[in-house]
Amino acid sequence: MATSVERSPESGEDAYSTIRGELKQYSFQTEPVPRLHHLDPRVEALMRAEKPVVITDTNLVKSAFHWDADYLSSNIGSAKQTVYSSYKNKFLYYDDKKLPQFPDLQLATKHEEMTFKEFTEKVKNHKKGDKIYYLQQALNDSVGKSLVLDFIKFNWSWATEQQKKYKWGALTSNLLLVGMDGVITPAHYDEQQNFFAQIGGFKRFLLFDPSMFECLYPYPVYHPHDRQSQVDFDNPDHERFPNFRNLYGQEAIVGPGDVLYLPIYWWHQVESVPNHGMTVSVNFWYKSGTEEKIVYPLKPQQKVAMMRNIEKMVTSAINNHEEVPHLLKTMVLGRYT
Template identity: 65%
Template structure:
């Protein structure tokens, strides 16, 4: 399937259907002025011809097994195909919390052996920073990325430094449930097909994020497969965007945009690399505030109150007392 046709795969029967509606993310050439405009305005766009990771499109499990090196890599394991992120530094705030995944360190050979073992009932997901622990051939391909284009985007849009490049190798059918990040992200697909469900900051109240002190901070509390509309009634109002990335496609994923990522089932393992950049400084406040600025402000206020109270049990009553009867 050609890269430009990757979005058509969303029509296959085994793609999950949800209760909310979506519209397609625009697929554009990186030289299209509309693509530049969307990036500048923090709007998602799929770029079909950046050549950002062309030097790595030959990567697959066999090639990586030979060339990635003998070091230990970061692997997560789960009893299900869903890999819900959690922050182990916040476990102390929720005593009865049971981590949904386990963090392991293993060689690449060990990881491949695990995912190819037909008798293994566990799910595995490698998420490793591309750093000096990888082999020389991987470094050579990494240096061949289209750094001139992406660095130009960084400068043009006033972003901060590149913080990391993560290599993702996911099993067929794995899902990273809905969450948001606090960095600008170019997500490049190398092998296989990934479906992205995207929701802007105006959908914040529909997705019911966990409290900032919770290990699942920045994650939605709603189970997309079985939403509890009694507990989360505004989830009925959720609307979003959707796209499927194929090899060579690059998704611009702006900071604070909610996203769920699915390796499409029945199509093999997926291999991806992301490019995370710090958001640029806000030099001048312009009113009305953007939805992105409001989410950032809410997070900062919630963190400040949580730290000041020094007791997570007091956070909800504090906010209720602040609002109920005064602003309701």
């Protein structure tokens, strides 16, 4: 079950091109996310503009490069871990608290609890047609001592320097993500700043500017799949989602040692590259900060936040999500169209 861990090449273009050539291509166009050394001044320019960038040689998670399946299984401890399962390789997540309002919703992804050893046994014995598993567990005081020591040795000075430089808020969590070969997290956006650090295996990120909101048709905020796109990238329904034809994005391949800066509100689909083994990653989620100055005209991120707040306010006031679409349509149709 050991996962071979290779360091990222100094020039990632060859590896990027080779892996990209192996991957499924979609109907929309993408351009590469810049891949830069952490001392390159272009990194700061991109981050200040809240644009994604793959940052190399940070040593952010160097102390975890030995976190393959065997090591984690032996050292993570016996506590139950958060694992998602599905008979498909796509993991469309949901908010448990919103499920009661949708009793007929059929969930393809299920939430399970199991030890890491149980998880790795299921992965090891997986046969075609079996469930596919994806572990997503917060790195907290439930993990074993060895992992804690590795965690303490992360390059926190670099991470904290970035946090202060860009005036981000508090670090809210570090999530350990261990995925089977070929798992996909469909397009969604998060409401936090994120450093996504790759430890083992390779992942592809398809990234879309918040201005692509109209092309990706997110579920309503009251829906359990809030913040996720309704469009199936493999089989887009252009009749229901005509603006999807106008989608344009960026693409990044991240390998061991790479850190992807994933800006707040940027859409992203995440894919564990097939035929490269299990993927191991850790993300660093930060609040966006309280010192951000609102500048007019509004940035795409601020427009998304405004739309979310309006939806939340209307839903809360009406207290009946079925009436929300009619109210919002009434505000616009015949008046702004």
